[in-house]
Amino acid sequence: MKELSKIDTVLENKIIETISLGNELDDNKRYDEALEKYDEAFSLLPEPKFEWEMISAWLVGCYFNAYFAMGNYLKAKEWAYLELKHRSSDIDITPYINIGMASFEMNEVDEAYKNFDVAYKYGQERPFKEYPKKYLKFYLERKS
Numbered sequence: 165m166k167e168l169s170k171i172d173t174v175l176e177n178k179i180i181e182t183i184s185l186g187n188e189l190d191d192n193k194r195y196d197e198a199l200e201k202y203d204e205a206f207s208l209l210p211e212p213k214f215e216w217e218m219i220s221a222w223l224v225g226c227y228f229n230a231y232f233a234m235g236n237y238l239k240a241k242e243w244a245y246l247e248l249k250h251r252s253s254d255i256d257i258t259p260y261i262n263i264g265m266a267s268f269e270m271n272e273v274d275e276a277y278k279n280f281d282v283a284y285k286y287g288q289e290r291p292f293k294e295y296p297k298k299y300l301k302f303y304l305e306r307k308s
Contacts, residue, residue: 166215166216166217167216167217167218168209168210168216168217168219171210172210175208175210176219178208179205179208179209179219179223180219182201182204182205182208183201183202183205183219183222183223183226185201186198186199186200186201186202186204186205186226186230187226189201190226190229190230190233193233195230195231195233195234198226198230199227199230199231202223202226202227202230205223206223209223214246214249214250215250217252220250221247221250221251221252224243224246224247224250225247225258225262227239227240227243228240228243228244228247228262231243232262232265232266232269235269237266237267237269237270238266238270240262240265240266241262241263241266241267241270243262244259244262244263244266245259245263247259247262248260248263255286257282257283257286257287257291258291260279260280260282260283261279261280261283261291261292261295261299263275263279264276264277264278264279264280264283264299264303265295265299267279268298268299268302273302273306276299276302277302277303277306277307280292280299280300280302280303281303281307284303284307
């Protein structure tokens with residue numbers, strides 16, 4: 165992973181500001197406008213877009229959250245897979261939970277279970293604490 169701050173701090177600050185504006189819109193359930201800001205930030209990222217430490221992962225997570233909140237689980241899952249592919253650490257299990265949640269919501273229960281299983285094997289119930297209880301409940305019921 166590369167650090168944009170070591171190459172262009174002005175650009176990094178502009179991207180951070182743009183993502184933050186998108187997050188404010190997302191917080192106010194203005195998801196289409198938030199996605200426009202995320203697109204703007206994404207367009208500012210130099211190539212290779214997914215190799216900028218912290219910023220790339222943050223932005224991918226923002227896309228996931230907005231699409232998930234909109235109920236567009238297919239797009240959310242696409243971003244979660246990108247998050248998984250480009251994660252900076254093998255101990256980051258968030259992409260597995262995100263893929264599992266999107267899969268669950270699309271009634272792709274085998275894929276949901278498989279991804280929740282990865283997260284559960286890593287940290288048992290702890291990785292699920294920040295998420296709605298229905299996901300852990302589904303996993304534990306299917307596991308037993």
